[in-house]
Amino acid sequence: MRLVYSPHYDIRFFGLERLHPFDSRKYSRAWKLLRGWFGSRLRGVTMAPTRPIRREELLAVHTAAYLDRLRQSKYVAGALELPPVRYLPHRVLDWCILRPMRWATMGTIVAAAEAMEHGLAVNLSGGYHHAKPDGGEGFCIYSDIGLAIDRLRRDGRLQEDDRVAYIDLDAHQGNGVCHVFRTDNRVFIFDMYNREIYPGYDGEARDRIDCNLPLAANCHETDYLRTLKSRLPGFLDSLVGSGKVGLGIFNAGTDVYQGDPLGGLNLSAAGVLERDLFVIEQLRSREIPTVMLPSGGYTRMSYRLIAASVGRLLELSLFQQDFCKDWPCQGSNLL
Numbered sequence: 001m002r003l004v005y006s007p008h009y010d011i012r013f014f015g016l017e018r019l020h021p022f023d024s025r026k027y028s029r030a031w032k033l034l035r036g037w038f039g040s041r042l043r044g045v046t047m048a049p050t051r052p053i054r055r056e057e058l059l060a061v062h063t064a065a066y067l068d069r070l071r072q073s074k075y076v077a078g079a080l081e082l083p084p085v086r087y088l089p090h091r092v093l094d095w096c097i098l099r100p101m102r103w104a105t106m107g108t109i110v111a112a113a114e115a116m117e118h119g120l121a122v123n124l125s126g127g128y129h130h131a132k133p134d135g136g137e138g139f140c141i142y143s144d145i146g147l148a149i150d151r152l153r154r155d156g157r158l159q160e161d162d163r164v165a166y167i168d169l170d171a172h173q174g175n176g177v178c179h180v181f182r183t184d185n186r187v188f189i190f191d192m193y194n195r196e197i198y199p200g201y202d203g204e205a206r207d208r209i210d211c212n213l214p215l216a217a218n219c220h221e222t223d224y225l226r227t228l229k230s231r232l233p234g235f236l237d238s239l240v241g242s243g244k245v246g247l248g249i250f251n252a253g254t255d256v257y258q259g260d261p262l263g264g265l266n267l268s269a270a271g272v273l274e275r276d277l278f279v280i281e282q283l284r285s286r287e288i289p290t291v292m293l294p295s296g297g298y299t300r301m302s303y304r305l306i307a308a309s310v311g312r313l314l315e316l317s318l319f320q321q322d323f324c325k326d327w328p329c330q331g332s333n334l335l
């Protein structure tokens with residue numbers, strides 16, 4: 001397993017982050033928890049992107065007209081759902097918000113390459129599943145998922161006919177990913193989401209989902225996990241049984257956590273951990289190289305939930321039984 005993280009991921013914009021429920025420093029907070037638990041044992045399994053993604057690379061998925069529109073503060077404010085930032089000069093907005101997202105996008109590309117080599121990789125940011133080729137929305141600007149798949153194909157790490165299993169369990173429907181892969185039938189989309197919240201009914205996006213599981217708001221954790229466990233294995237079996245699956249992407253939004261102001265679902269911390277471990281186990285037991293992305297999550301618990309899942313995966317993949325006795329997640333203190 002590999003962990004991808006950069007201190008450049010955090011978003012800082014002069015206190016304006018308080019205008020959005022998003023914890024814009026959850027990436028470094030999750031990282032600090034993991035570093036506290038694992039210490040020097042993270043050395044050798046952690047890597048950082050060396051630069052943010054460049055405009056010419058973004059053009060692999062995004063239109064030039066859209067990238068030009070990102071120079072307008074008013075447009076970016078709408079995509080970020082932060083109306084007051086429309087008054088910030090573009091350069092400030094770009095430096096404080098969009099640049100960290102370009103670092104995270106490069107992180108997802110690095111993590112995807114690492115997953116191909118080591119089986120499992122987690123980027124501690126990214127999962128911008130609402131970003132479309134020609135538009136940004138829902139706090140998502142760049143389609144890191146689309147760009148990572150494109151890069152793997154260009155590099156030859158993914159063969160032309162290789163399939164991709166995309167598992168989206170963020171509370172919101174991943175409409176951007178559906179639009180990015182609207183005509184690409186090599187990407188198979190499993191999407192379980194709260195049907196009563198943003199982005200609302202996007203017919204074109206929903207028609208593109210291969211396994212569409214809209215849930216009622218506040219559905220019980222037991223029903224959530226039962227639905228996941230009854231549907232994901234069959235979805236993956238049908239893919240593996242009819243062709244090579246070269247990559248799995250798990251968009252693991254923690255906005256399914258109870259009390260999330262945007263997610264409207266009801267999972268406990270233990271439920272989020274169970275969900276994440278189940279999905280990774282399902283992908284890895286079928287020998288599908290897997291990338292995990294944190295995506296959305298708007299409570300102060302979000303970074304702890306991310307760290308708990310990633311920490312458990314690190315323990316399972318790297319330290320086996322030896323480290324269990326020191327593992328702080330075993331008890332209920334963290335969760």
Ligand SMILES: [Zn+2]
Nearest residue numbers: 170171172296
């Ligand atoms: Zn979400």
